[in-house]
Amino acid sequence: xxxxxxxxxxxxxxxEILRYSRHLIMPEVGMDGQLKLKKAKVLCIGAGGLGSPLLxxxxxxxxxxxxIVDFDVVDFTNLQRQVIHGTADVGRSKxxxxxxxxxxxxxxxxxxxxxxRLTSENALELFRDxxxxxxxxxxxxxxxLVNDAxxxxxxxxxxxxxxxxxxxxSVFYARQGPCxxxxxxxxxxxxxxxxxxxxxxxxxxxxxxxxxQAMETIKLIIGQGQTLIGRLLVFDALGxxxxxxxxxxxxxxxxxxxxxxxxxxIDYEQFCGIRGEEHTSDMSGIPxxxxxxxxxxxxxxxxxxxxxxxxxxxxxxxxxxxxxxIPLGEIPKRMHELDSASEIVVHCRSGQRSARAVEFLMKAGxxxxxxxxxxxxxxxxQVDPSVPKY
Amino acid sequence: MAVKIMIPTPLxxxxxxxxxxxxxxxTVEEALSRLASEYTELRRHLYNQxxxxxxxxxxxxxxxxxxxxxxxxxxxxxxxVLSIVPSIAGGTPAPQ
Numbered sequence: 001x002x003x004x005x006x007x008x009x010x011x012x013x014x015x016e017i018l019r020y021s022r023h024l025i026m027p028e029v030g031m032d033g034q035l036k037l038k039k040a041k042v043l044c045i046g047a048g049g050l051g052s053p054l055l056x057x058x059x060x061x062x063x064x065x066x067x068i069v070d071f072d073v074v075d076f077t078n079l080q081r082q083v084i085h086g087t088a089d090v091g092r093s094k095x096x097x098x099x100x101x102x103x104x105x106x107x108x109x110x111x112x113x114x115x116x117r118l119t120s121e122n123a124l125e126l127f128r129d130x131x132x133x134x135x136x137x138x139x140x141x142x143x144x145l146v147n148d149a150x151x152x153x154x155x156x157x158x159x160x161x162x163x164x165x166x167x168x169x170s171v172f173y174a175r176q177g178p179c180x181x182x183x184x185x186x187x188x189x190x191x192x193x194x195x196x197x198x199x200x201x202x203x204x205x206x207x208x209x210x211x212x213q214a215m216e217t218i219k220l221i222i223g224q225g226q227t228l229i230g231r232l233l234v235f236d237a238l239g240x241x242x243x244x245x246x247x248x249x250x251x252x253x254x255x256x257x258x259x260x261x262x263x264x265x266i267d268y269e270q271f272c273g274i275r276g277e278e279h280t281s282d283m284s285g286i287p288x289x290x291x292x293x294x295x296x297x298x299x300x301x302x303x304x305x306x307x308x309x310x311x312x313x314x315x316x317x318x319x320x321x322x323x324x325x326i327p328l329g330e331i332p333k334r335m336h337e338l339d340s341a342s343e344i345v346v347h348c349r350s351g352q353r354s355a356r357a358v359e360f361l362m363k364a365g366x367x368x369x370x371x372x373x374x375x376x377x378x379x380x381x382q383v384d385p386s387v388p389k390y
Numbered sequence: 391m392a393v394k395i396m397i398p399t400p401l402x403x404x405x406x407x408x409x410x411x412x413x414x415x416x417t418v419e420e421a422l423s424r425l426a427s428e429y430t431e432l433r434r435h436l437y438n439q440x441x442x443x444x445x446x447x448x449x450x451x452x453x454x455x456x457x458x459x460x461x462x463x464x465x466x467x468x469x470x471v472l473s474i475v476p477s478i479a480g481g482t483p484a485p486q
Contacts, residue, residue, distance in 0.1 A: 140477070163478035166399040184477045186445040234475060236399065239409060245475060246453050329403075329431070 012038070016108060020062055033222040034062060038108075040221045043067035043127060045118060045146055046136030047098040049206030050160050050213065052084035054136055057214035059102040059109050063221070066102065067130055069114045070094045081203030118142055120265035123149040132220055134158040134213055140187040141268035147172060147180035148265055151256045156220055156229075160213040164201055167209040167235040170228045170247065171216050174256035177229040182250040187272045205237050286355045286362075289370040291379045294345055298322065304343035309357045310376075314349065318387045320379055328353050331360060340366045347372035347379070349390075391466045393421055396473040404431040418449060419462035421472055436474070446477040 012020070012034060023029040023037075040063050044051050047070040058066055074082070074089045074097055082094075089097040095113040102111050114126060118137075127133055127149050135146045135157055143161075150157040156173035159180060172179045212233065219225045232245040255262040297304055308315060308323040315325045326334050328348070338344060344366065348354040351374050358371045372379070380387040395411045405411055411428075415421035422443070426433040438444050449456045450473040456464050466472075 161478045164399050166478065168475075168478060183448065184446050188444070188446045188477055232475070234398075234473075236409070238399070243473070244453060245450050245473065246455065248455065248458050250457075 010035070016062070019106075019108075023061070028224045029222055033224070036221050036223070037062045037218070038064040040132070041065040041067070041130045042132045042134060042217055042221075043069065043130035044134045044136055045069045045142065046138065047082075047084060047094045048072070048078065048136060048138060049081045049162065049201070049203075050136035050210040051098070052082045053207045053210035054134055054160075054214045054217075055084055055098055055102055056105065057211060058217060059106045059111075061214075061218055062106065062108060063217075064108075065110045065112060065130075067112045067114065067126075068095055068098055069116065069118050069126065070098070071115055071117050081201065081206055083207065118145060120145060120268065123265060124153065127153050127155060130155070132156050132158060132217055134217055135160065136210065136213070141272045143180060144187065144271060145265060145268045148255050148262060150174070151179050152263070152265070158213045158216050158220070160206075160209040162201060162206050162209050165205060165237040167205055167212075167237070169209055169212040169216070169233045169235070170231060171220065173229050174249075178247045178249040179253060179256040181255050182253045183232065183247055185250070185254075202237060208237070209235065286358050287370045288373040289345055290373050291382045294372060294379075295383045297345075302343075304345060305338065307338070307344060307346045307357070308376075309346060309348045309354050314390075317390050318376060318380075320347065320376060320387070323347070328357055331357050335361060335364060335366075338366070340368070342368065344369045345372055346370070347375050349375045350377050351375040391416060391468045391470065393466050393468075393470045393472060395421060395425055396471060398474055398476055400476055400478060401432060401435055401474065404435065405429045415466055417462065417466060418451065418456050418464045418472065421466060422449070422462070435476070448475040449473070450475060 012031065017024065020034050023034050024031060042058055042063050044054055044066065047055060047068050051070070055066060055068065072094045074085045074092050074094055076090050078085060079087060084101045085094065085097045093115060095115050099111045099113055102109055116122065118126070123145055133146060133150050133155055135143060137143055137146065147157055150172065151174040154175055156171055157180065158171050160167065160169045216227050219227050230247050232247050234243045234245060249256065251257050254260060306320060306323040308319060308325045309328040309331065310325070311327050312325065326337070346354040346357050346369065351371060354375060355371045358369050361369050376387065377389055380389050392412055392414055395413060397405050397409055397411060402409060411425060413421050413424040415424055422436060426436055436443060436447055443449065443462065451459060451464055451470060456462065
């Protein structure tokens with residue numbers, strides 16, 4: 001919890017006046033605007049890729065109370081983009097790490113941490129005490145949860161999302177415009193839209209989108225400019241193009257429409273199909289083999305073929321000696337290169353893509369075919385630690 | 391009518407990495423159908439098993455959502471620009 005040098009919210013100390021002078025000298029902000037910022041209570045869901053720049057700038061701007069919801073721990077792979085955390089923070093709670101950084105930038109900000117997963121049981125209570133909610137999350141169930149809770153409580157939801165080189169930003173404020181469900185009534189089934197771990201992301205992309213969210217939050221607080229309510233900003237980082245699409249309130253929206261059918265928070269994991277067995281890739285019929293068994297086959301010079309279905313740029317990072325690269329997308333047109341009479345082991349990074357390849361090849365008639373359980377990651381863990389993990 | 395379809399980054403891998411594709415079509419339905427026929431891997435990302443456009447994929451003509459125009463029957467003019475805008479969330483994979 002913060003041991004900030006808190007002063008009254010009805011005025012600014014001499015220190016604060018000097019600190020925020022660049023705000024105060026602008027008529028659009030001035031003392032009034034800065035006091036609004038000081039009185040504001042903003043809750044940020046997530047202190048990760050989007051949350052990092054968001055929290056840094058809201059802290060610097062002097063938002064009086066910043067709530068952070070994050071139960072995660074800083075991971076080495078986060079540092080490429082989650083700039084509120086440093087190398088020394090690896091292994092530390094993201095909450096503690098973020099609180100320390102914000103305090104270092106601006107001790108006037110009260111930082112309140114919630115080291116918990118946001119759920120249907122706690123969301124409404126948590127959100128109640130805040131004016132604005134900023135969605136910095138990384139998964140669909142939480143996005144729908146945040147949206148619905150904001151609609152039910154009448155609070156603005158500052159939205160930002162990213163994927164690889166593309167970003168989206170908007171402000172969903174059901175009292176004045178559409179909500180997230182008006183835009184996307186249904187989430188994609190799991191597995192159809194890759195995550196950062198599977199799809200990758202250019203680190204600075206969430207930096208840009210998180211800053212857009214910080215900007216919108218500040219504009220909402222000081223009541224200046226045109227916010228993104230009713231507009232979807234789509235950002236293509238590769239082409240460096242911003243496009244604006246109109247968002248309309250859906251009159252039949254189940255949560256913010258004229259006749260809402262959703263009047264309480266639901267089970268969002270079920271809504272997003274994560275619990276349903278039929279939605280996750282069913283690997284139960286896929287024959288598997290462990291890395292140590294494969295190593296044994298190699299050592300005993302047993303004849304078999306090892307196929308790697310990853311992408312060429314992954315093959316460059318690391319490979320298992322003796323493997324042949326056939327990227328997953330090329331399997332259908334290159335399967336004639338495989339001899340169905342041979343024993344074939346298929347691998348990828350973690351065992352997911354290779355399972356799909358084995359499933360496909362089995363349907364095509366291959367019978368002596370096995371999925372390497374855990375992929376090259378498991379190979380590194382159990383057989384050859386010199387193989388880098390990524 | 392020659393129209394351009396803007397392809398969002400998550401779907402570019404299914405259209406040979408292009409950021410836009412030109413098709414000849416008179417309606418939105420025809421344009422998307424031509425796109426899905428030319429790039430068959432794209433089909434399951436745009437359409438569900440009943441052949442309906444997936445509701446986490448939005449289609450815009452210019453800056454207007456086709457849901458508020460004539461949906462897939464929206465007529466197209468020469469040089470119109472369609473955009474496919476899918477739901478994205480970045481981040482953590484779904485728990486296995």
